[in-house]
Amino acid sequence: MTDTAPIPGRTHITARALGAVATGVAASVLGVPAGRVRTEIGDINGALALSVTAPLRTGSLRASARTPPVTLLERAESAREEIAERVAALAARRVGRVDLSFNAAEIREPGRVQ
Template sequence: MSAEAPVPGRVVITARAQERVFRALAADELGVPVKSAKVRVADDAGRIAADVTSPAVTGPRTAPLLSLIESTRRSLLDDGARITGAEISKVSVRITNVTTIPGRVQ
């Protein structure tokens, strides 16, 4: 069997595409609509630095806010890297508003 010859050209994932992936991941973790989350990515010495600004939703069935933020950071670091193939150097998460969903009254 012979190996296939490499195909000329290159593959580029734009910053906008990366931002959309990270935005969807962040919104999912924080329990908000995708359009509510904002993400900016920047080059950090050949790696990606992501800044997330978003509201969050908490309630009796969600993790505490700090755990939710750390879960969001971890999701972007792990899943963002897996989906985009990019090496991510850091993720910053800023919460702009918190909506609390009340628990069921007994």
């Protein structure tokens, strides 16, 4: 028979752990290696404040001409919102602010068809 009474104690998630979560989420959302992403965690009125710096990954200019135009600003805003939502869900904390800065551009050339 199992006892269903709660086990006494508490769980604490450090700022370092939250930073690692934010880094992983940002890398996934932006499509870049986690080693290229820098995050800083702060507090803004009891909510997480994230500062993320990473390269911007984009397709080649030739490929962009064939697809409907989406500005870099629109893509960045969408990524910023997704980072906030995913970090909030994983960390069970409210995210009050996400500052997203791009420090480089990585241009993906389309693969060759054989």
